[in-house]
Ligand SMILES: NC(=O)C1=CN([C@@H]2O[C@H](COP(=O)(O)OP(=O)(O)OC[C@H]3O[C@@H](n4cnc5c(N)ncnc54)[C@H](O)[C@@H]3O)[C@@H](O)[C@H]2O)C=CC1
């Protein structure tokens with residue numbers, strides 16, 4: 005028997021990979037939401053959500069979608085949050101929990117927090133799970149299983165509300181940790197945002213090659229380059245917003261990376277075999293400890 009649903013009515017604002025995965029999970033387990041209301045911007049997405057039948061109700065207007073909800077989850081690109089928050093703020097029920105899934109967290113505190121009325125609880129969250137696919141068809145119920153979800157509640161956040169959001173993610177199969185938004189943004193800049201920036205850039209560099217070399221990139225792409233193209237296939241609007249909303253930390257990590265890449269270039273130029281080998285060895289050690297962590 006499934007446990008009692010955690011929430012009476014969950015409103016998902018934005019219905020793509022992440023919103024769609026939460027809805028599918030909630031549908032499958034029955035212990036997250038008694039009712040799921042979906043909102044999306046485009047008529048095509050709304051029509052597709054209706055067809056898929058994974059929401060109890062589909063609303064074109066975010067203000068109508070949040071009416072009577074005890075949990076509202078922002079699942080749109082982070083650049084759209086301020087406008088969404090403005091649209092829903094007057095319509096939120098007292099005691100409602102507003103949370104999100106955005107990849108940047110200081111920007112969410114900045115853009116959403118000040119717009120919410122007194123008596124509404126705000127608990128930002130970020131599931132560290134995803135793929136390079138987007139849109140309403142891309143989600144799946146097991147996406148969050150065994151993955152971390154980081155919560156970044158503002159100082160003084162209501163403890164019961166934080167615990168409810170933590171429980172929501174545990175019921176999605178995730179492990180939950182709480183941290184400060186600024187710390188989150190620095191960590192994510194190096195483990196997620198910079199790798200995506202590098203992937204988008206290297207694909208452009210290859211694509212800019214002339215003539216036969218460019219053609220052979222596709223023909224002979226080895227698995228290293230292919231791995232970059234998987235990441236580079238990610239949604240352009242979502243990633244544009246991530247870069248612009250974690251500007252400071254991303255630029256700091258990029259500056260460090262550029263220095264290290266220049267040191268490697270110097271070692272290659274001067275034939276510093278020991279330096280090159282040492283750096284490659286460090287990469288191996290990191291990969292192995294990641295695999296051990298996963299098995300532990
Ligand atoms: N893709 C990934 O792997 C992960 C993404 N995230 C975060 O989750 C959020 C959603 O990402 P995905 O589901 O991957 O994106 P997606 O592109 O699959 O879905 C986004 C949804 O938001 C809607 N939308 C776009 N602009 C909007 C606006 N102005 N107002 C209302 N709705 C709007 C789109 O129509 C779409 O339904 C983003 O904030 C992203 O940073 C978090 C973890 C992983």
Ligand SMILES: O=C(O)C(=O)Cc1ccc(O)cc1
Nearest residue numbers: 107131132133134135136196
């Ligand atoms: O597909 C991948 O490689 C990812 O890195 C997924 C991902 C994308 C964005 C996030 O904020 C968290 C996870």
